[in-house]
Amino acid sequence: MPELPEVETVVRGLAYLVGRKLHSLEIFDSRVWFESPLDPKSLKGLQLLEVARRGKYILLRFEKNRTVIQHLRMTGKMLDSKSQLIPDPVRNAIGKGGKGFQIRSRFSFTGCDLFFYDPRRFGTLTLVSDEDRYFREKKIAPDPFHRPEEAFLCFQEGLRKCKKPIKTALLDQSIIAGVGNIYADEALFLRKIHPQILALEIRELKKLWQEIVALLERSITSGGSSIRNYVNASGEAGTYAQKHLVYGKTGEACSRCGTFISRILLGGRATHFCPSCQPRS
Ligand SMILES: [Zn+2]
Known part of the structure; x- marks a missing residue:
């Protein structure tokens, strides 16, 4: 499982998305959408303000106090939808169950699509309006670098x-x-x-x-x-x-x-x- 340095590397790699608008967040595997109090459709048209991290969690902070909290778990990756790391049979089966579920969601930003590709399917996505409350309830300590x-x-x-x-x-x-x-x-x-x-x-x-x-x-x-x-x-x-x-x-x-x-x-x-x-x- 990626630990803080690996997640920080991912966060820095996603920084190019800041300032772009999210046109849609499609959930292909409902199991990924974990304990989320808000509908992914509520993100439509919102600008991404920041990509941040707390411990091993990735935080995609959008306008209107919406934050997507992502945990990669064992095998989760955020990849450009054209990435060669995604096998063709998986890409061809997207959204159809079975292998297709390995691509668990698609973030469509202005100018680029990202897949949450996760072969073992333990990763999670949650959409919240109160990050602190979420982490308090999960009993996650403050981040060693940010606080x-x-x-x-x-x-x-x-x-x-x-x-x-x-x-x-x-x-x-x-x-x-x-x-x-x-x-x-x-x-x-x-x-x-x-x-x-x-x-x-x-x-x-x-x-x-x-x-x-x-x-x-x-x-x-x-x-x-x-x-x-x-x-x-x-x-x-x-x-x-x-x-x-x-x-x-x-x-x-x-x-x-x-x-x-x-x-x-x-x-x-x-x-x-x-x-x-x-x-x-
Ligand atoms: Zn020794």
């Missing part, structure tokens, strides 16, 4: 009372928005913290916070990590995966000490760490 002070307080408060392993806590979007499996493993390695230590036992939370923010920033600079079939809005893969230190490195030598990287399951998620650099106590 850094509030986000740090939320992180600190969340970890201090969390009795789960720190790795599991870092995946909790109500504690920190935007971090997923890759960046949680990488940040704990950089701070030399064993992933099974309980969150409430972690000291120097400010340093962990700063490490995570700096890590996310470095990844954004590289266009994010490209894992499996993730690509950004222009169809280009990010390169940060080449810089991963522990994620996906099971059995390889630690870049710091040479010990083999271990893999365990925590909260059902694969967790990668160096047993020497990240001791349990």
Whole structure:
């Protein structure tokens, strides 16, 4: 699943749409239109004012206080309707169920059409008039880049009372928005913290916070990590995966000490760490 840097890369790739009018938003797969209180037809003719992000969510902000909130989940991509990344059989079946449902919606802007292409169909679209309320109800923490002070307080408060392993806590979007499996493993390695230590036992939370923010920033600079079939809005893969230190490195030598990287399951998620650099106590 794309994490904050990958979603930020998509958001930057969609910035060219700002200022254009949306002529229609067609929903081909009703399952994508998730928990939405408003009708997609209410967007007709509205200008796109901003493409933004909160954690792993993409925000398409239109006139009249209308925001489309999108989550890409496992395989979602926003692609130009002519993109070669969309197989012909899928394109030919659009709107007809089966394979056609992989193209879940079409945004028709002045001068360009975008498909929400999502082979595994876990992605979501929601149209709201009150973003803050939506995220409050979903218990999504403030964004670490757009509201850094509030986000740090939320992180600190969340970890201090969390009795789960720190790795599991870092995946909790109500504690920190935007971090997923890759960046949680990488940040704990950089701070030399064993992933099974309980969150409430972690000291120097400010340093962990700063490490995570700096890590996310470095990844954004590289266009994010490209894992499996993730690509950004222009169809280009990010390169940060080449810089991963522990994620996906099971059995390889630690870049710091040479010990083999271990893999365990925590909260059902694969967790990668160096047993020497990240001791349990
Ligand atoms: Zn090591």
